[in-house]
Every structure is written in C-alpha cells, then in structure tokens.
Amino acid sequence: MVLRYWYLLRGSWPRLLELAYWPTVQMILWGYINQFMATSSGWVAQGGGVLVSAVLLWDVLFRGQLGVSISFLEEMWSRNLGHLFVSPLRPGEWLLSLMAMSLLRTLLGVIPAALLALPFFGYSVFGLGLPLLLFFANLILMGWSLGLVIIALILRYGMGAEGLAWIVTFMLAPVSAVYYPVSVLPGWLQAVAWALPSAHVFEGLRAVVYDGAMRWDHLAWAVGLNALYMAAAVGVFLYGFHRARVRGALLQTGE
Amino acid sequence: MTQRPPDPSAADPSVADSPTLLPPAISVEALTKRFDTPGGVVTAVDSVAFRVARGSVTGLLGGNGAGKTTTISMLLGVLVPTAGRVEILGVDMARHRHAVLARMNFSSPYVELPHRLTVQENLTVYGHLYGLTCVKKRVRDLADQLDLARFLNRPSGGLSAGQKTRVALAKALLNEPEVLLLDEPTASLDPDTADWIRRYLEAYRARTGATILLASHNMPEVERLCDDVLVMRRGRVVDQGAPSDLLARYGRATLEEVFLDIARAGTGPVGRDGLDGSTGGPHP
Numbered sequence: 001m002v003l004r005y006w007y008l009l010r011g012s013w014p015r016l017l018e019l020a021y022w023p024t025v026q027m028i029l030w031g032y033i034n035q036f037m038a039t040s041s042g043w044v045a046q047g048g049g050v051l052v053s054a055v056l057l058w059d060v061l062f063r064g065q066l067g068v069s070i071s072f073l074e075e076m077w078s079r080n081l082g083h084l085f086v087s088p089l090r091p092g093e094w095l096l097s098l099m100a101m102s103l104l105r106t107l108l109g110v111i112p113a114a115l116l117a118l119p120f121f122g123y124s125v126f127g128l129g130l131p132l133l134l135f136f137a138n139l140i141l142m143g144w145s146l147g148l149v150i151i152a153l154i155l156r157y158g159m160g161a162e163g164l165a166w167i168v169t170f171m172l173a174p175v176s177a178v179y180y181p182v183s184v185l186p187g188w189l190q191a192v193a194w195a196l197p198s199a200h201v202f203e204g205l206r207a208v209v210y211d212g213a214m215r216w217d218h219l220a221w222a223v224g225l226n227a228l229y230m231a232a233a234v235g236v237f238l239y240g241f242h243r244a245r246v247r248g249a250l251l252q253t254g255e
Numbered sequence: 256m257t258q259r260p261p262d263p264s265a266a267d268p269s270v271a272d273s274p275t276l277l278p279p280a281i282s283v284e285a286l287t288k289r290f291d292t293p294g295g296v297v298t299a300v301d302s303v304a305f306r307v308a309r310g311s312v313t314g315l316l317g318g319n320g321a322g323k324t325t326t327i328s329m330l331l332g333v334l335v336p337t338a339g340r341v342e343i344l345g346v347d348m349a350r351h352r353h354a355v356l357a358r359m360n361f362s363s364p365y366v367e368l369p370h371r372l373t374v375q376e377n378l379t380v381y382g383h384l385y386g387l388t389c390v391k392k393r394v395r396d397l398a399d400q401l402d403l404a405r406f407l408n409r410p411s412g413g414l415s416a417g418q419k420t421r422v423a424l425a426k427a428l429l430n431e432p433e434v435l436l437l438d439e440p441t442a443s444l445d446p447d448t449a450d451w452i453r454r455y456l457e458a459y460r461a462r463t464g465a466t467i468l469l470a471s472h473n474m475p476e477v478e479r480l481c482d483d484v485l486v487m488r489r490g491r492v493v494d495q496g497a498p499s500d501l502l503a504r505y506g507r508a509t510l511e512e513v514f515l516d517i518a519r520a521g522t523g524p525v526g527r528d529g530l531d532g533s534t535g536g537p538h539p
Binding site for chain 1: 290325328331332333334335353356357359360361366367368369370371372373376379380381383384385386426
C-alpha cells in the first residue's frame, strides 16, 4: 500500500510541491513575526525562534493528520476501496500504510521549511536536539489519532464529511497553546488544554527554549494521553470500517 | 490497426482436480441482506441458498435490482450479510475471510482501478497485495496474454472501455484465483473484444480448473460459458439449472426468452414450487 501511495505522490510534482509549500510559507510568516516581536516583547526576545519552532511543530501535527486523511481520501476519490478490501489486505495493515505515508509526507513537508529557517532567520530547530524528536513523535501520533477518527466519520457520513480533514485539527489550535502558554487560557479551557497531548508538547517546547530544561512530566502526560487516544481512535476506525461493510459503503462511497 | 491478443484457446488442457471429495467452491445458506433506508427496510437478498461446484462456470442472472451485485458483494466479504452463511472453498467468510481472499478475485467494469496510476503500477500494487513473489514476471506474462504490453505505462484512466476491461481482468487474474467472481465482464465491449474475453475465460477455466461465478445480462454469453445458471428476482433465487435444462423446462429456444418469461411472469417453475414464496403464475 505504501507503494501505491508513493506511485501517486511521485507521479505529480504539484502534490510534492504542495507538501512543502504551506509549512514554508507559515515558517516565513511566523519567522518575521518572531523577529518583529523580539524587538518589542521581552518574552519573545528571550526565546529566540520560539514561534518558528512552534509553527514547525504545529505543522507536524496538522500534516500528520492530513497525511492519514489524504491517503484515505485518495481511495475514496478513486473508488478503490472495493478492490482493496476484496484483496487479502487487512484493515490494520492498511492503517500502518496510511501512517507510514503520513510520516513520509510530513517529513517531506516540514524538513525543507526547517532547513530554510536557517538562511532566513539564522535559526535551526534541530538545535532543540533529542526533545525535538520526542515532540515530533507525540505530535504525529496525535495527528494519526485525529486522522483515524476523521476516516471513521467519512466512512459513516460519506464524502460530505470530507471537509473535516482540513478543519478538525485547527479546531484544537486555540487549546493546544501553540504560541502562548496554557496559563493564558481561562480556567475551564485550561482543563481542556491539559487533556490534549499537543498542549503538553508545546509547554515542553517552551520549557526547553526558555529554561533549557526538558519537562519530563509534560512528556509523560503527552505519551499517556496519546496512548489512550490512539487506542480509542483505532477502535473508532475499526467500528466505522465494520459499519461501512454492513452498509455496503466500501463499494459505493466515492465522488 | 490493433493487434489481436494470442488465441486463448491455445492454452493448456484442464488440470482441474476431482471435485467430488472437496466442499463446493461456493456454498450459500439462507443468505439475507436488508438495508435501512429513509423509506424503510429494503430486503435486497432474501434467504438465498445455492452451491457452486468446483471447476464450474455458473451464471447469475436477474434484472436490475434483483440482488446479483449484493450477493456477489457478500460472497467477496465487502458486505456483511444480515443473516445466513457464505463459505468459499470451505472457509466461513464471516469468520476467516482473510484465509481465502488470496485464493479468489473479482472484476467489474463498475469498480475501476485508480485512474492516476499507470496500468503497470496498478497491477504491481495488487500483485503485492495478493502476496505474489514474482510480481514483475506475472504482470509481464498477463500483459502479454491480454495484449496490454503497449498500455503498461499509460494511466489507467486514459484507456478505452475495452482496454480497461482487459486491465481489470488482468488484475482479477494476478493471483490465478481458484474462485473468480465476474460482474458483467463484457459490458460495453465491442463484439470482437467481448468474444475474445469469453474465449480467454474458457481457456483459463480449462487450464486452471477455476470456479467462475458470472453475473451477466448477456444471455448468449451465459449460454455459451455457463454450466449452471441461477436466476434471481426480487432478492431470491427463483430458478436454477443448466442452460439446456432451463430451455427445456420453459419450452424456449433461447435463454433470453426464459429470462423474459421469468422477469415478466414473476415466477418460474421452481418459484411455483415455493422457492420464491409464490403460489403460482402463468407458465411460459
């Protein structure tokens, strides 16, 4: 299945370009905001490149989710689910291929943007070291969980739910505390934020940038919540897949 | 000028195993499918039961909405029955379908392969999905047999209807299936290409001993290819038999006339025996 998605990706240069386009534009935009804010905000000035790091990591979450959803949507658009699931392909194997492609798409999108931050702003997100890898892993896991739930919703509600693939992750941006601390949020929203792995990751990022310290407590929360959400998302996906087989949606759903 | 593919009837003679000691290729018991719709519950397939012998070619006939595609979907495991049981090659599809899916395959002109991938890419992907060890060689062999070599590097979406049908058939034959389910394999093909496909299927069955279940609206095709015929109407099997038996039973010269009799009269001889729940009707 990874081969199938790779054939699709390599056969279209606009698709490849699109992968890196938005992360790069976002990085440049937030990079200049970062530069400007650094001249007027002590908080931003102290954390050189904090906004650039945040936007790049946010894109890991978004691209991770989108990578799973888009590969699934490719099958819907081409009405290929019928062929796939009369073959010996198991749903779990398909999920792994969606995740593998999501990882590839995310890396192809985010790495060029991260590299361009160096000539543009003299900032390397790779300077975060090992914590960067841990933040990346947690955010992409959360993206995959969201992607699986979106697939289940599209299997249930058809292509009318396709738009969810582009909006669901952004609904979580305000409570993920990407560009500001969780403490900025009102009390009840803070409770929501702490239930998200992303909020713990971005708090952890700021701890590394400002204090040079890895907040293992935040990491532990992020890992635990991700494990919980991934288990739930796989369950929701498998249930949605089973219901699609009951309703005959695998052969019928498409544009 | 299109070069015709090699004559499929030149293939090896039958190597079919003796089917007598083995369970039927397809066994269906009380198979039922109901769909919840805004207008209420619709019964698409209603307590259908039949068996398909190994190595046979069986036709599945019926008008639009008779339940043929729904039945095939349940045989393939992409649609969960409301009730009943399907066994393919002795394997219960409800519980162990992945154990048998690699030994069967499916082709339909209404379920196309991804358009953006080339023919070669599509066949390669499905070759891997079916667990073939020498995918390249198998694709090359099938491309030669089905006269696809010239199209291998073309996007599947850019092919003509006849070319797409041959590509779909190539995909369905990748794993040399023991059970092949075909939904209208010659729909929208010119007579020459359709005839070639039929000869290819005859040769394939003779060479491999495969079991073929064929849904078709083309009665001459069914008469030519099929050893046995199942006639569906309103979700039920209303008659079954060899084409010659059906012709004799209905006193007709062609299967098309038999089909029309059943479709218009509503019942056939078997139906009047109670299989479709009816109690009588005009005999043809």
